[in-house]
Amino acid sequence: MNASPAPPDDWTPRGSVSALVAFAPGGGSDRSARVVAESLNDLDAGFDVNVENREGGSGAVGWATFMSEQGNGNALLIAETALNTLPLLYDVPFTYRDFTPLTMFAQDSRMVVAAQDAPYDTCEELVEAGAQDPVTIGSSGRTGADSLVNAEFEKNGGQFSVVPYGSTGEVLTALMGDQIEVAPASAASAKPYVESGDFKALCTLTADRYDDPVLGDVPTAREQGLDAEVTVWRGVLAPDGIAEVQRDYWISAVREAMDSETYRDYIEDDLLIPADLEGEEFEEYLHEYDEEMKEVFR
Template structure:
C-alpha cells in the first residue's frame, strides 16, 4: 500500500486478501491493489489418522453431529477455515485448534492433538503415501491427477455440497500507469509458459489457472462476495 503508483513493486497473494478484511480490522481490501494475473488455484483435502473411525468426509460430518470433532486450522481466514465452514454448513460440528502453519496442523494430527486436518494436497501426500494418514476426501472440483491421491474422491462425489478453491496471483500497487500494468501482465504470462512454472504447478499439486487484468478483477469481485457469505 505504501508503494502506491510504483510500477516496480509486486505483491504475490492468495484468497486471504479477500478474507482478512472480513475477520480482522485491516486497512485494506483487494480493491486497494491493481490485479495483474491469477496464475494458479489451490484446494484442500481432509486427512485423518490411519485408525480413525471414519473413511469419508460424509462419515466424518455424520460422526461430528453426535460428538464434536477436533480439527486443526492454519489461521482464521485461510483455506483450512473455509473447509471447516463448508462442513459446518453441511451439518458438522467442529472444535477448531489454531496453528501457525499447515506443517504445525499435520504435526498436531500426528501427535493426536486433533482428530482430522484440512491440508494442501502437496503437504498431506507424504503422510498418505507412508500410511500415517488416510485421506477422507478432497475439496477440489475434480480428483487430483496424481498416482497417490488420484483415488481420493471429492466431497461432492460423497454427496456433500462442499468445494474449496482459492486463488494465487500477482498484484501491483494501486495507481500504476496502464502501460506498467500491461508490461507486468505480459511478463507474467510469458513466465507461465516456462518449465519452471509447469514444474511448480505439478510439484505443489496446484490447479492451472490463467486470468489477467480485468478478468482477474472480475473474479476477485465474485470471490469477495462468496467469502462474505462464508464469514458473515
Template sequence: MVAFAPGGGSDRSARVIAQALNELEAGFDVNVENKEGGSGAVGWSTFLSEEGNGNTLLVAETAINTLPKVYDVPFTYRSFTPLVMFAEDSRIVVAPKDSPYRTCAELVEASKNQRVVAGSSGRTGADSLVVHELTEEGASIDVVPYGSTGEVLTALLGGQIAAAPASAASAKPYLESGDFIGLCTMTEKRYDDPLLGTVPTAKEQGLDATVTIWRGVLGAGGIADVQRDYWIARIHEAMNSQTYRDYLAKDLLIPANLSGAEFGAFLDRYDQRMQEIFG
C-alpha cells in the same frame, strides 16, 4: 511479499513465481519476504505502505477476500492492483492413520456427538472454507489456527488435532508414508493422480461441499499503468517456463491465466461469493 509463514502453499507459490521471474534475466532480482501474522493481516497491511511502488509484488490468494469480511483491517483486495491469476487450488481433508474417522461423512456425523478439533492455516483462508462447507453439512468442528499448512500438518502428526484440510501437494508425502489417511477431497472430481485419485470427493460421500481457491500476483495500489503492464508481461513470460509448469504438475494445481481488468472482474465476482459465506 507473501503474508504467510514459510512452508505453506502461499509461500511455495511465491518462491516459484520469484524463481521463474529471475530465470528471465530481465535486469531485476526478485526476493521473497515473508510477513506472517494475523491470518495474513500483517503482511497485507504492510503492503499497503508500498502505495505507488512499482517494484513490489504481492503473491496472494483467497484469504485476501475473506479476511476483511471477518476482521477490521485497513485493506481489501481493492487496495491493490490485480496483475495475474496464475492457478487455482483446492483442498484434501486428512487425518492420522489411526483415526476413528475414515471419511469426511463419518467425521461430520461424529462431530454431532463429540468434540472434533481440526487445524487451519489462518482463520479465513482456504482451510476455513473447508470447515465452513463441512459445517453447512451439519458438522460441529472446533478450529485451531496456525501460521501455515506446514504447521497444521506438524500438529496433526503430533496428535494435537484430529483432522486437517491441506493442499494436495502438502498432504501427499504423508499419505505416501502412511502417516495420514485421506478422508475426502473438496474437488469437483477426483485428483488425476495414482494415490490421491483413491480418495473420494466429499460429493461422493453425500456432502454438498467443494472448495476452489485462486492464487495470483498483485501490485501495490496506485501504480502507473505502464508499471502494471510491465509486470503482467513479465509474469506471462515466467508462466511459459518449465519451472512454472513443473509447479502446476507437482502441486496438482489447475492452470489459470487471468490478467489486469479480467483478473479484477474475477475478484469482484469471487468477493460476492465470499460475502455470502462470511458476510
C-alpha cells in the same frame, strides 16, 4: 509537496523487486511466491525478485504492510483467497480492492486427512461425528483455504474446534503429534503422508478426483453426499496507484514467466489447476469471488 513524476512509457523495473507473501515460510503461499520469483528472475530482465515473508494475523500484517508500497512499481504481492475472506470477518484496514490485480496463475483446493486410527474414514463420517461432539481441526490461518473447508463442513451440520497455525506444514506437524484430530491440507502437502501410511485421506474438496496415482482413489466430498467444494485462487498483485505502464509490464512479465519449466513443474508437482486471468479479467474474478465468500461467511 510535489507529486512523483510519471514513469516513462518504456519503464522497466531495475534492481531489487520485493515479492511479499503474508504467511510463514514452508506453506503453499510461500511456495507459490518462490516459484513466481524464480520464474521472473529466470527472464534475466535486469531486476532481482526477492521473497519477503511478513506473517501474522492470518495475513493481516503482511497485507497492511504492503499498503505502504502505494505507487511503487518495484513491489509485488503474491496472495491468495484469504485476501478476500479476511476483511469479511475482521476489522482490517484493507480489502482486495486496495491493490492492483495483475495475474491469477493457479487455482488450488483442499483435501482432508486424519491419523490412521481415527474413528472416521470419510468426510461424511467426520461431519456426522462433529454433529455429536466438536472435532478439533487445524487451520493454516483463520480465513484462508482451510477455513473454507471448515465453513463448508459446518454448512453440512458438523461442528469443529479450530486451532490456527502459521502454515500447512505446521498443521500437518500438529496432526502427526496428535495435537489435532483432522487436518485440511493442499494435495501436494498431504500426499507424502498418505503415501507413507502416516495419514489416511478422508476426501477431497475438489470438483473432480485428482489425476494422481496416490490420490486418484480419494473420493470428493460431493461423492460422499456432502454439499462441499473449495476453490482457492493464487495470484500476483501490485500496490495501488501504480502507473498503467508498470501494470502492463508486470502482466507481460508474469505471462512470460508462466511459460517456464519452473512454473509447469510447480503446477504438476503441487497438483494445481493452471489459471491465466490478467488485469481486468482477474479484477472481475475477484469481485465475483468476493460475493461468493460473503455467502459462505454470512
